[in-house]
Structures are given as structure tokens and as C-alpha cells.
Amino acid sequence: MPPRSAYTPIACTNCGIYQLCYSVGGDTDLSVLDTLVKNRKTIKRGDFLYRTGDQFRAIYAIRGGSVKTSLLANDGRVQVTGFHVAGKVLGLDAIVTSQYNCEATALETTGVCEIHFSRFEELSKKIPDLQYKMLKIMSQEILDNRELMMLLGKMSGEERLATYLLSMFNGLKKCGASSMQFSLSMSRSDIGNYLGLTVETVSRVFSRFQKMGVLGVDNKEISIVDVEALRAVADGSENA
Amino acid sequence: MPPRSAYTPIACTNCGIYQLCYSVGGDTDLSVLDTLVKNRKTIKRGDFLYRTGDQFRAIYAIRGGSVKTSLLANDGRVQVTGFHVAGKVLGLDAIVTSQYNCEATALETTGVCEIHFSRFEELSKKIPDLQYKMLKIMSQEILDNRELMMLLGKMSGEERLATYLLSMFNGLKKCGASSMQFSLSMSRSDIGNYLGLTVETVSRVFSRFQKMGVLGVDNKEISIVDVEALRAVADGSENA
DNA sequence: CGTTCACTTGAAAGTGTTCAATTACTGTGG
């Protein structure tokens, strides 16, 4: 049996758009929320969900698949700012500027739920709890970004990759899967870009982990052989 | 005449708490907003505005002075996540967890405006525009953090310091000052930590900039001699 | 006036990058 992709659409009722829409106060009229959620879209690998400079109209909740977001610098440099799976809400950074500020690209066939912001605002005037949920989601995003700052500012190559793999693994678990084996939907070069490393370094660290008996690596198929060791590396503990 | 500190309290009516409270819809009852703003506090250099794990009760708008925020890792490592001056709203990352998730330390005598979150929520139910302003502020914070990711992930030491100095310079300008000379309220080691560099590297780059005729450096007193050159370095243009 | 802490500077070492070459995939058309 081939390992399930980390990102194949799966039921994920405890996160994402559900988090945003269905966990509001008990006695709210849910049918009204349904109108937010119903607008579904599917995009193929390589397609853009939105691009830098596009007029901001909607936020998106990922239902299944995976999306990468990346920032374009003036000088042409690119920084991958995140990989996102089922449950993630994208496009929140566009609220200030009324334009999207990054590229959101599907890494594989991906289903999203499109939420028109005007509609959202309208509804949230009636349902204060919805606003609060949104604040929470954004607050969480700020927190997550900070962890990444720590990673980029303080960690070695090995620590970065270990941390990254664990976060992929945890994301997978959160969506209900439990296998130690999964498939990465992004390229080595995307991973490197995200972690502030070159492709070569990423590749070398993968090889090193494999030699150390921590990982099994077969191209995009990753299996975690020794979670504890991986955690130890991620935490910077210098012991095996 | 000694150069004015970048962070001495100054009138800053176009940003921060004003942004949050006074730029809401025209016909709102402003007196009600005043109750949000009135709760003022002053803290001394080294004092904490809040600490990791503290119960979340209020957000803070800086009125004058400067604050550094830093993240504590399990293994004791510290990551400075930002330096904040007049206008900045702090504590937003605490909304999800109901606890503050970082340390906020005054770098000098600093005045803040304490806004109780419960009070804010209450008011924002009546004034939807207030909620929207908050979304915008948080959205902006997400954007800012992303720039930092680019800095940490892609830039060389010189680019980092140049970018940092320009952002300090711009922050100063936004608050009304216009001098090319200012004083840094944070230590070299804080700067290094923030930029993902060691103290030694920061010091060396400062020296190099001085030798290049880009900066004048006298301990904490910085004067920008050649802004264009500094911008060129920050943008990664390899020409002087 | 001396102790302390912050900052600077130098030399050696290390980690990741760059450049270059090879191998492994992927997808397309014959």
C-alpha cells in the first residue's frame, strides 16, 4: 500500500473553515454561515489561488490538498513563507492593503472554500463571535510566524529540517492521519527556500538523517524512523 | 546639540492608538473611545510590559519610548522578535492563547496606553469599524513579520543591518523627526539577536559601513551619511 | 579610581554556499 499523501483531501471537521464558521456561539443561525462556506473551488497543481497585487476580495480556507505562499522581493528574490494544508485560512494579510501581498500556489490538486470578505464583514456585524474567531485566527498566524523567525534566526540546518519535518508530521496528525510515513508535496528547492537553505544543503541533511537512521527517504516519500531522535535534533539537544 | 533619540516621546497623532481609536467612522461618539485610551502607564528601562505566560488582559499602544519583544525557547535560547516605537500596538498575539507569548521589555522610559481587551470587545460590538481597524492592524503585523522572514532567510549580514537601520530611520520619520542622526536604544547584542547575527558580526558590519563612508557610528549614536548607498546595500545591489 | 559590562578587533574554525558534474525522476511523443 502506498503511503497516503500528507495532503490528500480528508475530512477535517475540527479545523479551518469549520473553526472559523462552525464553532461560533451555539444558538447562532448556522444556515447563514452556510452561505459563507458554500462557495467551493478546486485548483490544480501550479495554479495560483491569488497573486501579488491582485485585488483583495476573498479569504480562502483550504479543504484538502496543499498550497505554498511566497513573497516576491523587488530584486526578484523569492521567499517561501509557508506551506499550508487542510484547515488553514489564507489571504488575511491582504486586509490592510486591499491587495494580496504574496503568491498562493497549489502544490497539488487542492480544494478551497472561498469566503468573500464583504460577505464576511456583513455577517460578522450580526455575529460578534465570528469577528472574535477571526481575531483568534490572525493572532495564531502571528504566533506561528514568530516560531519561524526563531527557526530562521537561531537554528542550524539540521535543526531547521528536523523542525520542519516534525511540523509536517504534526499537521498530518491534526488532520486525522497517524502514519509515520508521508509524502512531501513540495520540491527540495521550495523546502530550502522556506528554511533559508540551499537545495544542496537540504539534500545533504536528508542524506545525513538517513545515514543516522532517523529517516527513511525515498525521493518525496519520507518515513520517520526515530521520532525521538528527530525531536532531539529539532530541540538542539546534542545527544542522539 | 545632541541628536534627538529616535524614541523620545513625541506627538504622534497619525499612528498607533490614534490609528486604532480615532480614525473610526466620523459620527461615532468619541468620548466612548476616550475611555479606552485614557488608561496610561509609564515603565522604566528594563521593566517588563508583560511576560511570557502572563494572563492576557490588555493590549498596549506605545505612546513614546521603545520596547523590545522577545521569544523564549524551551532550551533557553532567545529570539528578539521586534523593536517597537510610538504607534505600535503590542499584545495581539495573546488573543488566541489568553496568555502573552513573549516578553515585552522597555528599552528606555516608555509610555503606553493600556487597553483592556474585554472593554475593547464590548465597544467593538457597538462600533464595527473598530473591529475592522483591529483586523487591519493585525493584518499589517502579519505583513511586517513576513518581511523579517525574507531578511532572516535570504539576506547577508550587511543587507540585514542596512535594512534594519533604514527601518529605524523610517520609523523615526513616520513620527515626525527628520534628522539623519539618531540614537539606538538597544544594545548590539539585541540587534544581533534580532537579525540572526552575533554581536561580533554586527560590530564588524558597523565598522565596515563607517569605513565605506555610509554611516557615522559613535557608540549608540548613528548618523546616516549616504542614504542611497545604504539603500543599495539593503536592496542587494552590488554597486556602491 | 577601579570594577564591570558593552563593544571592538583579530585569528582560527566551522557551516553553509557555490560551482560543477552525475544520477534519478517525470512527462511527452513516437
Next chain:
DNA sequence: CCACAGTAATTGAACACTTTCAAGTGAACG
């Protein structure tokens, strides 16, 4: 279904930048 082309990934060697370690200078404060 295979061959081919093009891209992705791996590996090696030389190099560069930043770090680390160590020493020295300077400013602040009792």
C-alpha cells in the same frame, strides 16, 4: 511501452561568510 528531453535531486570540492574563541579597548557607575 520505450526513448528522449527536461527538470529535480544528489554528491563532491573549493570557497566565503559568519561564528567562535580570545584579547583588548572604552564607557558607565559605584
